[in-house]
Amino acid sequence: MVKAIYPKGKIVAKTGNEVMAEAMRQISPDVVAAYPITPATEIVQIFSQFVADGRVPTEYVAVESEHSAMSATIAASVAGARAMTGTSSQGFALMWEMLYIAAGLRLPIVMAEVNRALSAPINIHGDQSDTMGARDAGWIQIYSENSQEAYDNMIQSVKIAEKAKLPTMVTTDGFIISHCMEVVEVYPDEDVKAFVGEYKPERALLDYKKPFTLGAIELQDYYFEHRWQLAEGMRNAKKIVLDVAQEFKNKFGREYGFYEKYKMDDAEVAIVTIGSAAGTTKFVIDELREKGIKAGLIKIRVYRPFPADEIAKDLSKVKAFAVLDRSDSCSGTFAPVYLDVVSALFANGLNIKSENYVYGLGGREISTEHIAEVYSKLGKIAKGEIAPSKTVEYINVRIK
Amino acid sequence: MKKEEKKLTAAELPAGGILEGGTAQDFKTGSWRSMRPVWNKDKCIHCLSCWIYCPDSAIKIAPDPKKTTVVTGIDYDFCKGCGICSKECPVKVQAITMEVEKK
Numbered sequence: 494m495v496k497a498i499y500p501k502g503k504i505v506a507k508t509g510n511e512v513m514a515e516a517m518r519q520i521s522p523d524v525v526a527a528y529p530i531t532p533a534t535e536i537v538q539i540f541s542q543f544v545a546d547g548r549v550p551t552e553y554v555a556v557e558s559e560h561s562a563m564s565a566t567i568a569a570s571v572a573g574a575r576a577m578t579g580t581s582s583q584g585f586a587l588m589w590e591m592l593y594i595a596a597g598l599r600l601p602i603v604m605a606e607v608n609r610a611l612s613a614p615i616n617i618h619g620d621q622s623d624t625m626g627a628r629d630a631g632w633i634q635i636y637s638e639n640s641q642e643a644y645d646n647m648i649q650s651v652k653i654a655e656k657a658k659l660p661t662m663v664t665t666d667g668f669i670i671s672h673c674m675e676v677v678e679v680y681p682d683e684d685v686k687a688f689v690g691e692y693k694p695e696r697a698l699l700d701y702k703k704p705f706t707l708g709a710i711e712l713q714d715y716y717f718e719h720r721w722q723l724a725e726g727m728r729n730a731k732k733i734v735l736d737v738a739q740e741f742k743n744k745f746g747r748e749y750g751f752y753e754k755y756k757m758d759d760a761e762v763a764i765v766t767i768g769s770a771a772g773t774t775k776f777v778i779d780e781l782r783e784k785g786i787k788a789g790l791i792k793i794r795v796y797r798p799f800p801a802d803e804i805a806k807d808l809s810k811v812k813a814f815a816v817l818d819r820s821d822s823c824s825g826t827f828a829p830v831y832l833d834v835v836s837a838l839f840a841n842g843l844n845i846k847s848e849n850y851v852y853g854l855g856g857r858e859i860s861t862e863h864i865a866e867v868y869s870k871l872g873k874i875a876k877g878e879i880a881p882s883k884t885v886e887y888i889n890v891r892i893k
Numbered sequence: 894m895k896k897e898e899k900k901l902t903a904a905e906l907p908a909g910g911i912l913e914g915g916t917a918q919d920f921k922t923g924s925w926r927s928m929r930p931v932w933n934k935d936k937c938i939h940c941l942s943c944w945i946y947c948p949d950s951a952i953k954i955a956p957d958p959k960k961t962t963v964v965t966g967i968d969y970d971f972c973k974g975c976g977i978c979s980k981e982c983p984v985k986v987q988a989i990t991m992e993v994e995k996k
Contacts, residue, residue, distance in 0.1 A: 599909030658908055696911060706912040718903040721912050728907065 495641045495676045498746035502678040509640045509670035512677050513579070513605045513663070514539035516647035518549045519685035522603075523574035523692075526554035526565035527668065531617045533581035533607035533668040540579075559584035563591035570600040571707060573697025575651070577602065581667060582609035585623045589630075592660075596631025596723060598707060601654035601661070601692075605634075605647060608819070609667040610855040618856020619667030621768065625820040625829045631723050633661040633730055634797040636767045638753075640665075640675040645747055648680075650736045651689045657730040659723075666769040666819075668856065680745055688744055727798045734795050751800035753792040756782065757807055760789025762871035763806070765834055767793045770859055771853070774817075777864040788868050793830065801837035808824040808838065812847040813874035815867050817859075817888075821851045828886050846874050846881045852888035858865070864890050922949070926974035929994045935978050936988035939963045943978035943989060951979060 497504055507515065512535050517525065525544075526538035552569075556562045562773050565763060569576035578587060585606060586605035597604050610616040611623055619834040624634060635650060637643040654661040665671050696705060711719060714770070738749040755775050757763065764774050771792035776829040781788040791807060793800075809815055816835075818828030826832075836847060852859045867888070873879045898920075918984070939960055942951040952973035957963040967978075967989075979989040 597910060696907070704914040705907075705974065706916070709912050711910065714900060715906075718901070718906055721903045722906065722908055725903070854913060 495639075495678055497678050499680055501681050501684060502745070503681075504676060504678055506674050507639070507640060507642075507679075508535070508672050508674050509643050509665040510535035510607070510672065511539060512637075512640045512644040512679070513647055514543070514663070515679060516644050516685070517577060517579075517605065518543045519682050520575075520577070520603075520648065520651050520680070520689050521549050521686065522551055522577045524552045524554065524566065524569035524576045524866070525578060526556050526562045526569065527578045527580065528556055528559045528562045528584060529697045530559070530584035530658065532539070532609055532619070532671045533584070533605065534718065535607050535671070536579040536607070554883075559587040560591060563588040563595065565694070566594050566602050566667060567600060568684050569729070571598065571603050571697070572699045573694045574701045575655075575692040576600075579603065579605035579607075581607040582611055582623045586611060586628070589627070592627055592630045592632060594708070595648060595660040598725070599658040601651075601658055603647070603650050603654050604660070604662040605652060606662045606664040607667050607671045608664050616668070616855040619669050619671075619769075620819045620856065621664075621666075621856045622820040622854070624662060624664055625822075628797060628829060631659065632726070633659050633734070633795070635661065635663045635795055636793065637663065637665045637670065638769055638771045638792060639670060640673070640677045641747075643670060644679065645676055645741065645745070645749065646794070648685055648688060649737050649741050649749065652740070653730070653734055654892045655692060656737070657726060659726055659730055664768075667784070669769045684744070713771060714841065727862050731798045731800065734798070747753070751795045751803055752794070753794060754807060755790040755792065757789040757791065759787055760810075760873055761787040761812045762792070762868055763791060763808060763811045763814040764787040764792045764817055764867060765793065765808070765814060766819075766832065767796060767892075768819060770817060770819065770864075772859055773859060774864050777861050777868065780861075781868055786868065786872065796833075797835070799833050801833070802841060804834060805841035805843055808834070808845060809841070809843055811845060813848075814882070815848045815850055815869045815871055816869070817850050817852055819853045821854065821885070831885075837860060848874070848881045849885045850888050851885055854890075857889055859888060903972060918966065921970045923968075923970045923972055926969075926994050928974040928976055928991045929969070930967055930972060930976065930979050930989050931992055932964065933988045933990070936986055937964055938983070938986055938988070940983065940986075942981045942983065946977050946981040947973060948977065949973065
């Protein structure tokens with residue numbers, strides 16, 4: 494359970510959505526444009542109430558679709574405003590073309606995103622298919638295990654986005670975190686405001702004294718240079734993410750990095766995953782450790798930019814590991830997080846036995862038994878009793 | 894021979910596809926032309942119709958002590974040879990005629 498760390502902090506009971514809306518109120522952006530969608534509806538609903546009650550001076554733009562929400566957010570950001578939005582799943586998918594434009598124009602937009610399955614079949618529950626599909630869109634992606642992380646990530650994301658000049662999304666797992674009431678430590682408004690600071694854009698379209706063209710056509714001669722800049726911006730964002738995390742720790746006391754290592758120092762078998770399943774995994778690890786099994790976890794927080802070399806280093810000593818993906822790539826091979834992890838290992842000259850599991854699609858339960866089973870198989874693979882699967886495996890799905 | 898245009902590197906370009914104002918001045922578009930307008934200084938009555946109608950800014954003008962503004966020539970760096978100036982030049986005057994561009 495979350496304990497108070499910050500001397501002026503306050504322990505409250507809040508859902509993931511409530512705490513993300515609270516963070517947005519404290520950040521107090523100039524413009525929020527959003528359209529409601531389950532399970533992220535509450536974020537903008539609560540925030541719009543803050544606006545209506547005069548508790549935040551933000552210009553709230555109620556639009557008619559998520560495509561417009563993202564467009565209005567981009568326009569506000571281009572004009573020089575600190576702009577935010579929130580969405581989930583199909584709404585996120587409807588923003589698609591605008592996501593790439595926000596990144597290409599290097600706009601520091603922050604989005605509160607709740608991970609939910611994509612249609613069809615229609616499903617409102619949590620999996621990470623939506624944002625995983627946008628992993629190459631040029632957005633920084635920060636995933637949260639619980640409400641505390643969602644709150645802290647939102648506060649940090651504003652600074653990260655503005656320093657990196659990259660749009661940033663902070664996500665929670667749909668319903669599991671978005672609707673689950675948890676104990677969260679919140680910080681005083683003035684301290685959050687002081688931490689995020691005032692937004693001073695270098696260039697803004699409303700600054701008529703320094704006119705410029707934005708979004709011009711660039712063909713064979715210039716497009717590539719700007720896309721290289723974007724990719725380089727993402728590479729440079731790694732240091733910014735760590736710097737902001739350090740600043741956050743100095744101010745509020747909580748420690749964040751690219752990922753959290755749980756009992757990895759002497760781990761022989763490890764799971765790599767993202768989001769709320771990490772909590773379940775930690776519980777299983779504690780049980781296995783009592784039995785003398787050296788199990789560990791890497792919980793990825795920052796998926797874009799991907800901390801490849803760091804993960805490779807931290808996995809280098811394990812005998813076998815599994816990556817648990819809460820989305821499937823439908824590529825005929827493996828799921829996204831596994832592909833990133835194994836390419837990181839390969840680039841670092843490491844060949845470690847590994848497996849890839851897809852779990853929890855459409856909110857399907859993942860229990861402690863499922864995770865214990867993965868560790869049990871990893872143990873056998875580590876001992877050389879069985880060979881790792883050459884294809885993606887699935888947890889808790891009725892295949893035959 | 895056409896001079897090679899100096900292209901900016903990723904390090905030189907402002908981030909995010911920003912282009913500074915007025916960059917069109919550095920992009921000489923006159924080479925697109927297949928027809929060339931020829932301006933006859935003696936026939937011109939400086940009505941400025943050609944200047945008004947030019948879709949680019951290829952009609953050169955200057956202040957003049959006697960009249961407010963006079964035409965001084967055609968900017969072949971940017972004229973694409975559309976012929977609108979020649980068409981709009983008053984029928985009685987015909988100070989601008991179109992000729993085939995010699996490459």
